[in-house]
Amino acid sequence: MxxxxxxxxxxxxxxxxxxxxxxxxxxxxxxxxxxxxxxxxxxxxxxxxxxxxxxxxxxxxxxxxxxxxxxxxxxAIHTHLKQAQKPVSNFQIPKAIVEASTGIEVVDTAIRELYRTGYMHNHMRMYVAAICCNMAHSHWLAPAKWMYSHLLDGDIASNQLSWQWVAGAFSNNKYYANQENINRFFHSDQKNTFLDVPYERFENMETPIALRENISLKVGLHLPNIERSPALVDQPTLVYNYYNVNPDWHKGESFQRVLLLEPSQFETYPVHQKCIDFMIGLSENIPEIKVFVGELDELLVQVSSENIIYKEHPLNAHYQGFQEPRDWLSxxxxxxxxxxxxxxxxxxxxxx
Ligand SMILES: Cc1cc2nc3c(=O)[nH]c(=O)nc-3n(C[C@H](O)[C@H](O)[C@H](O)COP(=O)(O)OP(=O)(O)OC[C@H]3O[C@@H](n4cnc5c(N)ncnc54)[C@H](O)[C@@H]3O)c2cc1C
Structure with missing residues (x-):
C-alpha cells in the first residue's frame, strides 16, 4: 500500500x-x-x-x-471568507486553461495530465489558480469547480479554500509565480512568456492576450445505472458515499452496506466520469456493498432512519440516523x- x-x-x-x-x-x-x-x-x-x-x-x-x-x-466557504477577490472581470474560466493552451509548456502538460490521470501536483495547482484568478481575473469559484471536477482527490474544502487562498480571498496577499519560479520547480527553461516578468509587475499587469477569452464550465456526469434502486432490507445499514468508501469501517461486522450517490450532490459539485469510476473501484473492496443512486429520502423509504449509520461530514448534514465521528489528526x-x-x-x- x-x-x-x-x-x-x-x-x-x-x-x-x-x-x-x-x-x-x-x-x-x-x-x-x-x-x-x-x-x-x-x-x-x-x-x-x-x-x-x-x-x-x-x-x-x-x-x-x-x-x-x-x-x-x-x-460560507463558497463565498470569500476574508475579503472579496479584486479585481474580478468574469465568473467563467479562461479558455486557454480548459484547452491546455496557455503557452506555458509545463502548465499545459500538467492540465493534459490532470485530464488523463485526475492528479495535479500541489505547486502546479497553485500556478494554475494564480493564472486564472490573478492574471485572467476570473472569480475563483468557476475555475475551482473545473479543477474539482477532474481531481480524483476532489475535496470541497481543500479545493475551494485553496483557491480562495491563492486569489487573496482567504489570505492577505494574492499568490503569484513567475516563469523563473516555474522553470526552477518544474525543470523547464522557457523564456519570453507572459509570466516571464519580475514580481513587482504582476499587481498592475493587464490580462495577457492568451487568457482573454473565457468560457463556462461544462461537466457531463453519468452516475452508474447498475443497481440504481437495489432491494434493501430495513436493518442496520452503513451508509457510504463519495467521501467515505472506507473498506475498514466496521470490517467483518454484520451490516447492510449501501453506497449512496445523491444526484443533487453531483449537480452542485459535478465530477467527471473518471472520478466516479475511481470511487466505484474503491467501493468494490467493501464486500456486498450495494450502489444506491438516489436521494437520502428515497433510501429512507426502504430503510428507516433508526437503522442508518453514517460518518460525520459537512455534506451529510441532512442525513438522519446515527452519526459516527471521523478520524482526525489531532x-x-x-x-x-x-x-x-x-x-x-x-x-x-x-x-x-
Ligand atoms: C488550487 C488548489 C486546489 C486544491 N484542491 C484540492 C482538492 O480538491 N483535494 C485535495 O485533496 N487537495 C487539494 N489541494 C491541496 C493539495 O494540492 C493536495 O492535497 C496535494 O497536492 C495532494 O497530493 P499528495 O497526496 O501527493 O500530497 P502530499 O504533498 O504528499 O501531501 C500529503 C497529504 O497532505 C495533505 N496535503 C498536502 N498539501 C495540502 C494542502 N495544500 N491542502 C490540504 N491538504 C494538503 C493531503 O491530504 C495529502 O495527501 C489543492 C491545492 C490547491 C493549491
Missing amino acids: RVREIDPLRYAQSRNYGDGAVTRLSPYISRGVISTRHVYEYIVSLEISEAVSEKLIQELAWRDYWQQVWIAKGD TVTGYYPSFFSFWKKCKKELMK
Missing part, C-alpha cells in the same frame, strides 16, 4: 518540485479510504526525528485545517483564522 512507500526526508527536501517525493495519498484520503491520522501513525512508527517528519505532518494538518474551517463556516477543532495558529496547537499534541 502507498502509505508504506512514503519517505518523509525526501518529501521535506523535494515536495515543491514537480518530480518531488510527494505521497499521492490524497485520492485515498479524500475518498475516506484512509485518514490523516492513519498516515500520521505510520510516520510515527518510523521512529525518525521530528525535524524530518514535521513537514509531512504539517501538510496533513492543512487538510484537517480546511475541514475544520468547512465545519465551522458551512456554506483533537484540535474549531475555526482558526490562519493555518499557523491552528498548526501551533496541533504541533503541541503531535510533535512531543
